[in-house]
Amino acid sequence: DAGVTQSPTHLIKTRGQQVTLRCSPKSGHDTVSWYQQALGQGPQFIFQYYEEEERQRGNFPDRFSGHQFPNYSSELNVNALLLGDSALYLCASSYRGTGSSYEQYFGPGTRLTVT
Amino acid sequence: AQTVTQSQPEMSVQEAETVTLSCTYDTSESDYYLFWYKQPPSRQMILVIRQEAYKQQNATENRFSVNFQKAAKSFSLKISDSQLGDAAMYFCAYRRSSNYKLTFGKGTLLTVNP
Numbered sequence: 001d002a003g004v005t006q007s008p009t010h011l012i013k014t015r016g017q018q019v020t021l022r023c024s025p026k027s028g029h030d031t032v033s034w035y036q037q038a039l040g041q042g043p044q045f046i047f048q049y050y051e052e053e054e055r056q057r058g059n060f061p062d063r064f065s066g067h068q069f070p071n072y073s074s075e076l077n078v079n080a081l082l083l084g085d086s087a088l089y090l091c092a093s094s095y096r097g098t099g100s101s102y103e104q105y106f107g108p109g110t111r112l113t114v115t
Numbered sequence: 116a117q118t119v120t121q122s123q124p125e126m127s128v129q130e131a132e133t134v135t136l137s138c139t140y141d142t143s144e145s146d147y148y149l150f151w152y153k154q155p156p157s158r159q160m161i162l163v164i165r166q167e168a169y170k171q172q173n174a175t176e177n178r179f180s181v182n183f184q185k186a187a188k189s190f191s192l193k194i195s196d197s198q199l200g201d202a203a204m205y206f207c208a209y210r211r212s213s214n215y216k217l218t219f220g221k222g223t224l225l226t227v228n229p
Contacts, residue, residue, distance in 0.1 A: 033215060042119075042206050042219030043160070056215055088158060094215070102215055106152075106160035 002027060004093050004107035012113045013081050021076040021110045025093030032074040033104060034066060037088040049074050050096055086114045117142045119209050121220035128197045129228050136192045136223050138207030146212040149183065151192045154222070155203040163205070166190065202227045
């Protein structure tokens with residue numbers, strides 16, 4: 001049973017560029033959440049997708065957007081990259097069905113460096 | 116807004132001994148979950164243990180147990196018989212029951228000395 005997978009593993013971009021990160025949820029999961037983890041900090045919630053819609057959003061600007069596909073996989077897009085966007089981006093999947101505790105399982109992350 | 120505080124940036128323990136990591140949180144909610152996650156150098160966040168706020172009994176998972184003090188809003192993690200593989204960054208996290216957002220503390224880096 002494959003867990004949560006993310007691609008790419010590492011990415012280097014230049015300030016002002018745009019980036020797309022990808023996530024495939026754990027088998028049987030239908031909900032994907034994205035977190036940003038700056039160096040030496042705990043993860044910060046960006047947003048969550050369920051049924052192909054953004055259901056909840058953290059305190060992040062509109063430069064951060066996402067998408068969920070019918071197969072439950074998800075993309076995180078960041079436009080007009082800033083140096084401060086350099087971080088580890090974590091994807092977490094969960095099952096939102098009846099009786100679920102919405103326990104989130106994390107992927108290995110994508111390390112984004114903005115120069 | 117909910118906040119999670121981990122006051123110990125770093126901790127160390129000798130192999131086979133016991134260590135306790137501290138966490139406090141602030142919330143006005145009565146129904147929520149608390150978690151401890153482990154993040155080794157491989158970066159993958161792994162769930163260690165979970166506590167439902169409505170349960171008075173402290174959660175236990177093998178060598179890992181918690182001391183949940185709801186009135187004091189305290190949620191500490193005890194690791195017994197520490198092993199070298201326990202070395203990692205440990206994060207305390209909070210989630211409202213009706214919500215999906217995890218709020219994390221800043222983490223505690225645990226070193227296990229042989």
